[in-house]
Amino acid sequence: MLAFTIRRIIGMFAVxxxxxxxxxxxxxxxxxxxxxxxxxxxNPSQQNIVNIRxxxxxxxxxxxxxxxxxxxxxxxxxxxxxGEYDILRSFDTRTDVAAEIKKGIxxxxxxxxxxxxxxxxxxxxxxxxxAITAGxxxxxxxxxxxxxxxxxxxAWLAIVLRYFLAEKPNNPVFPDGGxxxxxxxxxQWANHLIMPWFVLSVIFIGFYGRVLRSNMLDAMNEDYxxxxxxxxxxxxxxxxxxxxxxxxxxxxxxxxxxFAAVLGGGAILTETVFELRGVGWYAAQSVGNLDxxxxxxxxxxxxxxxxxxxxxxxxxxxxxxxxxxxx
Amino acid sequence: xxxxxxxxxxxxxxxxAAEEHEVAIxxxxxxxxxxxxxxxxxxxxxxxxxxxxxxxxCAFAPVYAHHVAHTGPNDTHVAETVKVGGKEKVVxxxxxxxxxxxxxxxxxxxxxxxxxxxxxxxGRFVLGADNLGRDAAVRMLYGGRNSLIIGIGSAFICxxxxxxxxxxxxxxxxxxxxxxxxxxxxxxxxxVLLLAIALGSALSVNGFHHFGIHIExxxxxxxxxxxxxxxxxxxxxxxxxxxxxxRQKEFVEAAVGQGAGxxxxxxxxxxxxxxxxxxxxxxLIVATDILTEAGLSYLGAGVRxxxxxxxxxxxxxxxxxHTAPWLAVAPGIAIVxxxxxxxxxxxxxxxxxxxxxxxxxxx
Numbered sequence: 106m107l108a109f110t111i112r113r114i115i116g117m118f119a120v121x122x123x124x125x126x127x128x129x130x131x132x133x134x135x136x137x138x139x140x141x142x143x144x145x146x147x148n149p150s151q152q153n154i155v156n157i158r159x160x161x162x163x164x165x166x167x168x169x170x171x172x173x174x175x176x177x178x179x180x181x182x183x184x185x186x187x188g189e190y191d192i193l194r195s196f197d198t199r200t201d202v203a204a205e206i207k208k209g210i211x212x213x214x215x216x217x218x219x220x221x222x223x224x225x226x227x228x229x230x231x232x233x234x235x236a237i238t239a240g241x242x243x244x245x246x247x248x249x250x251x252x253x254x255x256x257x258x259x260a261w262l263a264i265v266l267r268y269f270l271a272e273k274p275n276n277p278v279f280p281d282g283g284x285x286x287x288x289x290x291x292x293q294w295a296n297h298l299i300m301p302w303f304v305l306s307v308i309f310i311g312f313y314g315r316v317l318r319s320n321m322l323d324a325m326n327e328d329y330x331x332x333x334x335x336x337x338x339x340x341x342x343x344x345x346x347x348x349x350x351x352x353x354x355x356x357x358x359x360x361x362x363x364f365a366a367v368l369g370g371g372a373i374l375t376e377t378v379f380e381l382r383g384v385g386w387y388a389a390q391s392v393g394n395l396d397x398x399x400x401x402x403x404x405x406x407x408x409x410x411x412x413x414x415x416x417x418x419x420x421x422x423x424x425x426x427x428x429x430x431x432x
Numbered sequence: 433x434x435x436x437x438x439x440x441x442x443x444x445x446x447x448x449a450a451e452e453h454e455v456a457i458x459x460x461x462x463x464x465x466x467x468x469x470x471x472x473x474x475x476x477x478x479x480x481x482x483x484x485x486x487x488x489x490c491a492f493a494p495v496y497a498h499h500v501a502h503t504g505p506n507d508t509h510v511a512e513t514v515k516v517g518g519k520e521k522v523v524x525x526x527x528x529x530x531x532x533x534x535x536x537x538x539x540x541x542x543x544x545x546x547x548x549x550x551x552x553x554x555g556r557f558v559l560g561a562d563n564l565g566r567d568a569a570v571r572m573l574y575g576g577r578n579s580l581i582i583g584i585g586s587a588f589i590c591x592x593x594x595x596x597x598x599x600x601x602x603x604x605x606x607x608x609x610x611x612x613x614x615x616x617x618x619x620x621x622x623x624v625l626l627l628a629i630a631l632g633s634a635l636s637v638n639g640f641h642h643f644g645i646h647i648e649x650x651x652x653x654x655x656x657x658x659x660x661x662x663x664x665x666x667x668x669x670x671x672x673x674x675x676x677x678x679r680q681k682e683f684v685e686a687a688v689g690q691g692a693g694x695x696x697x698x699x700x701x702x703x704x705x706x707x708x709x710x711x712x713x714x715x716l717i718v719a720t721d722i723l724t725e726a727g728l729s730y731l732g733a734g735v736r737x738x739x740x741x742x743x744x745x746x747x748x749x750x751x752x753x754h755t756a757p758w759l760a761v762a763p764g765i766a767i768v769x770x771x772x773x774x775x776x777x778x779x780x781x782x783x784x785x786x787x788x789x790x791x792x793x794x795x
């Protein structure tokens with residue numbers, strides 16, 4: 106177990122390193138050209154460009170730039186005072202990327218934790234209900250809805266809901282956009298988040314329901330289920346303890362990764378449409394004027410969550426399924 | 433039955449029996465059996481027909497634009513009037529509204545665009561006009577063309593790359609497998625949309641000018657390549673797993689024994705065995721690609737204006753949602769119909785190609 110833990114943690118750092126190199130390639134090497142010229146604006150003086158190049162370190166060798174870039178990205182998250190050029194800054198507004206990400210975390214976490222609970226609960230409900238009534242009309246109805254759920258463009262669903270439920274001037278059902286802190290007013294917090302929670306959950310509910318349904322139908326044909334039935338266990342017990350428990354293993358790993366992805370800014374569309382000023386919203390704001398550092402910061406931040414969560418999922422796996430437990 | 437004519441020593445009982453009764457035994461390939469199962473799945477066939485209709489409609493967008501709507505996707509008709517059912521109507525009405533409180537002109541919400549005319553204007557502005565006086569129906573069709581090109585094109589590129597990588601990894605194993613699997617892990621380590629936006633905006637700065645490949649910013653190749661890249665592991669991982677288990681089968685050993693080279697084993701022995709999986713994944717990935725394109729273009733990192741795509745039509749429709757909600761609603765419905773039909777057909781295809789699934793449903 107110790108060897109497994111050590112190996113997994115080393116693997117995690119290796120992936121993080123690879124992720125940071127890929128992000129550096131995407132943001133620094135792929136665009137090419139001279140970022141200093143882009144930052145200097147229209148009609149810059151030559152001296153201005155040279156100054157920017159020197160201050161931001163664009164004249165240094167690639168590997169030095171890489172190390173500096175990662176130091177900058179990390180520095181912003183560490184406490185303490187930092188010099189002007191020691192942290193990752195937006196090309197456009199020169200604001201601190203890490204500080205902006207930190208500012209977005211409460212909204213993003215509120216959105217994702219709420220939505221995560223909802224989609225896990227309803228995803229399992231949809232999967233179980235359609236699996237135990239497989240082939241009947243209720244199954245057809247539920248799987249039909251699940252299929253429509255996974256076929257909807259998130260942004261469109263959000264816009265349509267917002268228009269019909271919040272933006273209508275006469276009696277809006279829900280408040281329109283914005284975010285109220287949980288500590289400020291818990292009721293308004295939830296009220297503002299109901300629509301975003303729903304929108305973010307829909308696609309996952311459909312997806313998890315479909316995966317769980319087919320897993321459960323597979324499991325129902327397994328020998329151990331026949332044995333359990335033959336032993337005289339109640340159908341409910343067979344379903345919960347034997348079928349569902351084994352079918353949940355892939356769901357756990359799916360949930361771990363999806364949850365990490367939305368925590369890491371993957372809920373961009375939901376956050377953007379509802380103007381929830383979260384991490385994903387911050388990245389989306391920078392797309393319009395191709396301001397790369399904020400997108401880069403959020404991408405690194407998101408990948409960090411996924412890599413760490415996938416390590417956690419592996420540990421949960423080992424705990425759930427004794428067969429994969431290393432000797 | 434050509435074989436026994438060539439080699440009379442292969443007289444199996446079945447062949448002898450066939451000769452005796454002069455009844456030819458018809459060989460049935462797995463593909464034929466799958467087709468027979470699919471043929472009875474009317475829901476899947478209807479879904480496929482719907483998808484084909486949408487593709488056809490979008491493919492004939494220029495014909496519609498020239499002969500029915502008499503306008504192009506980027507032609508503006510700001511100061512024009514249209515005869516709708518005998519009445520002259522302006523394409524864009526209203527104007528800036530003065531707000532004395534803030535001493536400003538509100539120009540965003542006050543424009544009143546022509547609503548859907550259906551067929552009352554003889555094919556012009558069937559779905560109304562957008563805020564620049566362009567024909568929304570024409571833009572929908574052209575946008576659909578871009579969305580479908582991106583969806584199908586990137587699914588194709590993605591499948592080809594993923595399958596080649598999966599075959600290499602599964603066939604060679606060892607360090608080749610290790611490197612390719614880590615490559616999949618690396619892409620897997622990013623939230624899909626975030627990586628797509630990162631790549632899309634990084635490529636939009638100056639385009640791509642490395643390794644002798646030149647892609648200009650604003651090119652349709654950018655969303656195609658970005659989306660195909662971020663979804664590689666979704667096909668690559670499961671196919672690699674299948675190849676890995678097929679690699680242990682006797683027929684591969686037999687091929688090796690006959691002196692077949694790696695390329696031949698990979699492409700003429702292993703590939704046909706994973707073809708049904710790839711086909712199902714391809715259908716479902718086209719659906720995922722269309723959704724990803726919609727998200728990417730909505731955020732402005734995919735198809736760039738003035739070119740239309742269903743994604744950026746939703747984005748520009750959002751600005752007009754109070755006065756002309758159909759501008760945002762219509763492209764969304766087109767996406768839902770396309771993706772839903774692909775998903776239903778993909779499910780049907782999987783049930784047909786994997787008979788075990790059929791047994792499961794009847795159970």
